Amino acid sequence: MAAPADLTVVDLSTADLHPAVDDPALNSMNFLNEVAQHYPDAVSLAAGRPYEEFFDVAALHRYLDTFRRHLADDLGLTPAQVHRTLFQYGRTKGVVHHLVARNLAVDEGIGVDPEAIVVTVGCQEAMFLVLRALRTGPGDVLLAVAPTYVGLTGAARLLDLPVRPVAGGPAGVDLADLRAQVRRARADGLRPRACYLMPDFANPSGTSVGLADRRRLLALAEAEDLLLLEDNPYGLFPAGDAERVPTLKALDTGRRVVYLGSFAKTVLPGARVGYVVADQRVAGADGTVGLLADQLAKIKSMVTVNTSAIAQAVIGGALLEHGCSLVAATVRERAAYTRNLRHLVAGLARRFPADASPVRWNVPAGGFFVVVTVPFPVDDALLHRSAREYGLLWTPMAHFYDAGAPVDALRLSVSAVTPAEIDLGLDRLAALVADELARRCASGPVA
Amino acid sequence: MAAPADLTVVDLSTADLHPAVDDPALNSMNFLNEVAQHYPDAVSLAAGRPYEEFFDVAALHRYLDTFRRHLADDLGLTPAQVHRTLFQYGRTKGVVHHLVARNLAVDEGIGVDPEAIVVTVGCQEAMFLVLRALRTGPGDVLLAVAPTYVGLTGAARLLDLPVRPVAGGPAGVDLADLRAQVRRARADGLRPRACYLMPDFANPSGTSVGLADRRRLLALAEAEDLLLLEDNPYGLFPAGDAERVPTLKALDTGRRVVYLGSFAKTVLPGARVGYVVADQRVAGADGTVGLLADQLAKIKSMVTVNTSAIAQAVIGGALLEHGCSLVAATVRERAAYTRNLRHLVAGLARRFPADASPVRWNVPAGGFFVVVTVPFPVDDALLHRSAREYGLLWTPMAHFYDAGAPVDALRLSVSAVTPAEIDLGLDRLAALVADELARRCASGPVA
Structure with a gap:
């Protein structure tokens, strides 16, 4: 969190510190957390946290x-x-x-x-x-x-x-x-x-x-x-x-x-x-x-x-x-992740039919994550717009490549949401993608 | 812990790892712990752990x-x-x-x-x-x-x-x-x-x-x-x-x-x-x-x-x-540390009278540690002998200097012992010092 703006006396600069502190890898999580905090009411298909329903203080x-x-x-x-x-x-x-x-x-x-x-x-x-x-x-x-x-x-x-x-x-x-x-x-x-x-x-x-x-x-x-x-x-x-x-x-x-x-x-x-x-x-x-x-x-x-x-x-x-x-120990969790992963993949198929949509995704055999490929670069600006205008969070795949080059893909996580939230999130993703495609068609051919 | 001796196939050497792993600073704690484990019945005036009597699972x-x-x-x-x-x-x-x-x-x-x-x-x-x-x-x-x-x-x-x-x-x-x-x-x-x-x-x-x-x-x-x-x-x-x-x-x-x-x-x-x-x-x-x-x-x-x-x-x-x-929160602990520190300092004074002994020590205003200076180098070999022959553990001050040169001093800790253990430990220290001085007198003047 930044200090109040009236603090004009500066003691150090990040150039005096190990260069990692200015590196995208160390700032990626911070950035994603800040976006999430800024839009607390957004549906999050970004968080890779485990399922929360079974947490129990007595345990x-x-x-x-x-x-x-x-x-x-x-x-x-x-x-x-x-x-x-x-x-x-x-x-x-x-x-x-x-x-x-x-x-x-x-x-x-x-x-x-x-x-x-x-x-x-x-x-x-x-x-x-x-x-x-x-x-x-x-x-x-x-x-x-x-x-x-x-x-x-x-x-x-x-x-x-x-x-x-x-x-x-x-x-x-x-x-x-x-x-x-x-x-x-x-x-x-x-x-x-x-x-x-x-x-x-x-x-x-x-x-x-x-x-x-x-x-x-x-x-x-x-x-x-x-x-x-x-x-x-x-x-x-x-x-x-x-x-x-x-x-x-x-x-x-x-x-x-x-x-x-x-x-x-x-x-x-x-x-x-x-x-x-x-x-x-x-x-x-x-x-x-x-x-x-x-x-x-x-x-x-x-x-x-x-x-x-x-x-x-x-x-x-x-x-x-x-x-x-x-x-x-994780029978219930495995069932929840299975349900969510299948719900997400089926929901993607309904919203982005193969014969009518350029959107593609992989179908993992398990775990928390699905990668959705879209016909346009997915950057932090698009994530901000998704959160602000559509109430939806996800993770730009560019954060997972060291080169920093734009990547036409985003990561969806199914681990910390309900099927209803997945539905809502995918509706919003479909609207975002449709809008982004329309913008790009209006301004010229998709790259 | 070393692998069993019959493991003759070696995968790496410490020369393949960051040089710190062979540095005395990283091996100091290991060495001191190993000595302590090797002589579990020794009185320990080495451990800087806090007092244990008030630990409480219900808390x-x-x-x-x-x-x-x-x-x-x-x-x-x-x-x-x-x-x-x-x-x-x-x-x-x-x-x-x-x-x-x-x-x-x-x-x-x-x-x-x-x-x-x-x-x-x-x-x-x-x-x-x-x-x-x-x-x-x-x-x-x-x-x-x-x-x-x-x-x-x-x-x-x-x-x-x-x-x-x-x-x-x-x-x-x-x-x-x-x-x-x-x-x-x-x-x-x-x-x-x-x-x-x-x-x-x-x-x-x-x-x-x-x-x-x-x-x-x-x-x-x-x-x-x-x-x-x-x-x-x-x-x-x-x-x-x-x-x-x-x-x-x-x-x-x-x-x-x-x-x-x-x-x-x-x-x-x-x-x-x-x-x-x-x-x-x-x-x-x-x-x-x-x-x-x-x-x-x-x-x-x-x-x-x-x-x-x-x-x-x-x-x-x-x-x-x-x-x-x-x-x-620490009223009881402070009283225990005060009691122990005073007991140690008084016990040193009784066993090493200023007019008859070359042993000196500082009198800290608080805390866990007292440094005892003796008229001979204190090294790891002496600690081993102290543990083996006298059943007493302490810490060679050389471990706290980067140069690795011998230091004529040792650290005593009062934090995790009782007054009775302090008495026993100091008796053993006095015997060790007397023996070491006698050896050195027998083999020539003290450096």
Whole structure:
């Protein structure tokens, strides 16, 4: 929020601060939040927040108690040790790591040493720690499947780590382009430290990588000696009864994958608890061999010390109440997201018939997001007009491309709305598109 | 924790990671924790944790409820808004900022716009965000009063920001040396971005800066165009009935001070909630003027998104239950710390009489820490011997100096022990010192 206008004495300028503060990636979320705050009555098909109907304050208290009892009854801690675990500074790598490991075994078939897990302040800190570890100097570069989650791009900006896009495409990742980008970076004298992607119902594209391509991707990572950063916030939400595809980490036999996990969509965002699985073996300067997780923990100790034990206790309790299965814990949510995704896709088809409208969209197999392609550039000005004149919020896809070039697409989210709001939102989108097409026809041919 | 010894296949080496992971500052806490874990039965005069006797699980639940009612009753939020505040992604700058501002007014006489506060994941994240904002390139340098809290040094390492020491001395900061260091840095073509210090009962030195020196320090900061980073975790704990000295921020009329706050010692560490007051006015690239807090929030959005709302609710509830006065909330703790500090100092005097012993120590006016000077170097090997042979833990002062040179001093902490443990610990310290002196006499004159 800007200071009152009469503050004419200035102490600093953003030019005195790290250049990231003026970067579009760091200003994107701010901008989108400001638009949303400015039009509080608009229908929001922008917010990627989880569904709110099932939030329950009593559950918070219950989760805390469940975890407290687990410490005493299952782990055999004394009352003093229980207090210390909940109230004091704690283990840098976290106190629910054993439950996270059990969850990964139960829901994902991932077998991992709990010591290879670092519990973080949301998945964002997990990304930040990994990028901090991997960026050693100006010769390092990160690859990321485009369009890219803006939180990844922003974290990289803060660390002066360039991000080079890899084509995503309808299959989720263009493997030929990935190989080409690795080789191009190396030819440029740069070291591609990793490739970041969301293989399941990606934000913002909604696309997923198929099983065969997952295997090919792992083989490529092995052949090119590349780490993969697998971010999986939406994997538990396939639409309907669709089978889930194994994660890269579940298929990873060569420790090529650093797995980034989130409880924001499966339990609640307000806890700010996520994690990273980093089982890579790292040789220390003294010749000992440890886990990448331990190097990340050292970094974490200087960023946030440790993740709030109280927040971890809430997540731990939620895991314990469902036998560490978040599939079991999110049956209602999955049904709501499925209903909404199908409602949105059907609603798009009704309003933009293929034979009469130039508007197109993808049909994701799950998750929160659908990308709608329109025959005109979608920029922030259009979003402002949509909010002001039509009472509708969405996200310009340009925010997810680093180049800043205009993109003829927008992202719709189905996660935090009702079917009635989707209907209202799509009616407004249809009116906006019709108006925009009419304007453009009036002023000349569509580009 | 190291992987099992039979893991001979190595994926990476620490040389492939950011150099900070091999830096002493990032390994110091790990090393000290490992020693403590290895000797769980040792008396610890090392741990800087707060007193544990008053921790109370029922209070956690009550705090959550108190804050929830505050949202509904005082702020007028609807039930849906209350749920959203506690469960969803939230305001980057936090949701207890208004209570923090009230606390600063009540306890510190600091008047600050709540918008100038960023609630952070402990004070560590506050330091990290400020250093990230201030470090723009290799020409920047940070000054820090030595000995220096290792968390500050570690955060600076992660950001490739060199830290130059400023002499502390018995007055807490040597103003002549500060001026000299500012000028030396500039003569070296470097930009000193700020000077970090703890003016109250510093960790590790225990020293405090007097009121007259605080005013001189602010004048010097103005004259030299320098920011001051004031870290104040212990200020509420003067020994006995001693008056508290106003913070630098309370005396700061020129927005020279960025104030770093912690609830770890006044409420509980397990919440991981701290904050930064950053009311400096920053001109943006577009000519608008905002607060430094808003630039820090942009950075925070890419490090941890926002601080756990559940953790904030616990702190918010604790503040509300005491009229936002942590002075009122910590009457029992202050009495315990006073008792312990006096007990330690008296115990040192009994065991090391001035006319018969070369051991010396300072007598802090409050806080958690006393520095004991001995006539021999205190290194990690001596700590190991102390733990193994005497069952006593303390902290080598060398860990708080960047140079890594041996220091003839150790830090004792009184915060998480009983008087009986202090007695036992000091008996063991006296035995260790006597043994060490005898060894050194046997092998030649003391250096």
